[in-house]
Amino acid sequence: MSAARPLEPWRWLGVPMLQALVATVLFGIPLRVAGLQLPEPVFPMILAFAWAVIRPSILAPFGVLTMGLFLDIFWGGPLGLWAVCLLIAYGLALSARSIMAGQGRLVLWAWYGLATASAMVAGYLFAMLDSKSTPGLIPMAWQFLATIVLYPFAQRLIDLFEDADVRFR
Amino acid sequence: MSLRDNPLGELKVPLTWAGAVALVVAAVVAIAVLISDRRETFKAEAYGATRRASDTVLAPVGDVLAAPGRWTGAGIDTIRDYFFAGSENRELKAQLKEMRQWRDVAIALRDENERYRTILGLKTDPPIPMVAARIVSDSRGPFADTRLANAGTERGVKAGNPVMSENGLVGRVIGVTDGASRVLLLTDIASRTPVMIDRTNARAILTGDGGPNPRLDYLRGRDPIREGDRVLTSGDGGVLPRGLPVGTAVKGLDGRWRVVLASDRAAIDFVRILLFQDFTQVVNVKALNEMPTPPPTPGRGPAPVAVPKAPAPPASAAAKAPSPAAPPAKPEAAKATPTDGAAKPKGVALKPAVTKPPADPAETPEASAPNADRPPAVRPATTTGGTKPRPSTTKPPAAPTPAKPRPKPSAEPPHP
Numbered sequence: 271m272s273a274a275r276p277l278e279p280w281r282w283l284g285v286p287m288l289q290a291l292v293a294t295v296l297f298g299i300p301l302r303v304a305g306l307q308l309p310e311p312v313f314p315m316i317l318a319f320a321w322a323v324i325r326p327s328i329l330a331p332f333g334v335l336t337m338g339l340f341l342d343i344f345w346g347g348p349l350g351l352w353a354v355c356l357l358i359a360y361g362l363a364l365s366a367r368s369i370m371a372g373q374g375r376l377v378l379w380a381w382y383g384l385a386t387a388s389a390m391v392a393g394y395l396f397a398m399l400d401s402k403s404t405p406g407l408i409p410m411a412w413q414f415l416a417t418i419v420l421y422p423f424a425q426r427l428i429d430l431f432e433d434a435d436v437r438f439r
Numbered sequence: 440m441s442l443r444d445n446p447l448g449e450l451k452v453p454l455t456w457a458g459a460v461a462l463v464v465a466a467v468v469a470i471a472v473l474i475s476d477r478r479e480t481f482k483a484e485a486y487g488a489t490r491r492a493s494d495t496v497l498a499p500v501g502d503v504l505a506a507p508g509r510w511t512g513a514g515i516d517t518i519r520d521y522f523f524a525g526s527e528n529r530e531l532k533a534q535l536k537e538m539r540q541w542r543d544v545a546i547a548l549r550d551e552n553e554r555y556r557t558i559l560g561l562k563t564d565p566p567i568p569m570v571a572a573r574i575v576s577d578s579r580g581p582f583a584d585t586r587l588a589n590a591g592t593e594r595g596v597k598a599g600n601p602v603m604s605e606n607g608l609v610g611r612v613i614g615v616t617d618g619a620s621r622v623l624l625l626t627d628i629a630s631r632t633p634v635m636i637d638r639t640n641a642r643a644i645l646t647g648d649g650g651p652n653p654r655l656d657y658l659r660g661r662d663p664i665r666e667g668d669r670v671l672t673s674g675d676g677g678v679l680p681r682g683l684p685v686g687t688a689v690k691g692l693d694g695r696w697r698v699v700l701a702s703d704r705a706a707i708d709f710v711r712i713l714l715f716q717d718f719t720q721v722v723n724v725k726a727l728n729e730m731p732t733p734p735p736t737p738g739r740g741p742a743p744v745a746v747p748k749a750p751a752p753p754a755s756a757a758a759k760a761p762s763p764a765a766p767p768a769k770p771e772a773a774k775a776t777p778t779d780g781a782a783k784p785k786g787v788a789l790k791p792a793v794t795k796p797p798a799d800p801a802e803t804p805e806a807s808a809p810n811a812d813r814p815p816a817v818r819p820a821t822t823t824g825g826t827k828p829r830p831s832t833t834k835p836p837a838a839p840t841p842a843k844p845r846p847k848p849s850a851e852p853p854h855p
Contacts, residue, residue: 326458331465347583350473406650
């Protein structure tokens with residue numbers, strides 16, 4: 271009867287958030303193999319999308335905000351940049367939630383790509399305003415690709431928790 | 440009671456609205472934080488207590504997490520050394536043979552340079568102290584390229600210090616705390632580095648864009664650069680010392696000149712943080728600006744007259760000469776700098792030591808250190824360039840020795 275219980279925030283917010291932050295730290299290790307560095311995907315993007323699809327929540331936006339601030343501090347970028355970008359992706363997914371309902375995996379993947387792209391375009395504009403210089407498009411494309419291949423993790427989270435709360439069926 | 444009758448069962452719509460309100464509040468907070476951020480400023484306080492605290496925590500964590508990678512790399516290197524020792528030995532012997540020839544050339548050039556410096560009275564670069572550090576975390580995204588090094592305030596690191604690997608310049612310190620420093624890489628979008636092309640001395644600003652090859656902006660001069668030109672720091676602005684290797688110029692796919700960074704030749708695991716301080720950083724600007732202009736000496740002639748007398752060596756005959764001071768000034772100046780016939784009064788000779796530093800930080804540390812301790816009376820001579828009468832400068836400095844004649848504007852080599 272676990273499905274009949276209200277969804278505990280730590281299960282769908284706390285634990286995934288911790289996992290995303292640990293993955294971010296692990297991928298921040300200065301490791302170079304055969305002249306190549308590790309990719310740098312935006313792990314919290316998985317949660318920003320999945321949380322919006324799973325259900326509306328009061329805690330989720332602040333979770334996204336926390337992850338964004340952590341990214342900015344850990345990566346040493348302008349404080350608030352990724353927080354704003356992730357919230358834009360979250361807001362887009364939340365506003366399109368009713369459209370995405372019942373869609374297949376590939377369509378959701380496309381929506382995930384759209385949310386990621388909107389976040390990165392926002393990041394591009396904010397970074398351009400902040401530093402008065404245009405970021406390179408190639409590194410942006412690499413990070414975009416490295417992030418959208420992570421969609422299966424978002425799908426798994428959605429499958430786990432979308433029907434977990436009877437009030438949101 | 441069924442679920443539909445339960446008041447909690449009707450929470451769907453209110454919670455959606457509450458979620459939207461929470462999103463707006465979070466977005467406002469994020470935007471406020473973004474607007475108030477001052478990461479790129481040089482001021483140490485702009486780095487913020489939050490960043491300092493997080494760096495203090497993240498540095499040891501990153502160090503521990505990076506340890507397996509370091510050990511694995513060291514193990515692979517050991518195995519490689521074992522199997523390739525013979526071929527590496529042959530290669531190193533060939534390099535050593537070539538280097539010996541270069542060593543002889545370098546010694547000859549160093550000797551020649553020292554003689555020229557002595558003759559011209561140039562102020563040479565003092566050795567820059569440095570500390571070694573290990574990189575413990577790395578970010579490589581399009582909007583932030585920074586690294587965390589495990590040396591901080593306890594070892595004298597300050598914001599603005601240049602950071603080098605064994606191959607070339609890596610970046611500069613933008614934030615420092617106890618045990619950790621945040622290094623802004625040359626590739627970061629906020630990074631601006633004054634550089635010069637080694638072959639032509641053309642100046643440019645190296646601008647990061649998040650990619651591996653930062654671009655060269657504001658290139659000046661006609662045909663200033665070619666493919667393969669070496670790019671060095673110019674030292675302009677006093678942020679970095681002059682002459683640090685940066686990389687090699689290449690033409691990018693977008694048609695702009697870019698730089699293949701020298702530091703990218705190998706993994707950046709250990710770095711050297713140069714504890715460099717420029718004249719503009721160490722000088723007391725306030726005291727310099729508040730320096731009172733000394734009153735003119737009654738009965739004295741124009742400015743150049745008084746000054747040549749100041750460094751007059753024990754040659755008392757020249758000092759006691761009743762004739763106007765201007766005529767003997769030239770012979771004395773000529774004595775002090777035997778190579779230059781077009782000598783100017785020595786009051787002007789002090790000028791380059793001060794007017795130069797902003798343009799050439801290589802000379803500044805040495806120039807600034809004595810200036811900071813000098814009595815105020817001598818300073819105006821350096822700031823005003825000898826255009827005003829300065830009776831206070833008649834205080835004779837240390838007797839000029841042949842080894843270190845006073846610099847003269849005419850003897851100053853043109854600034855590249």
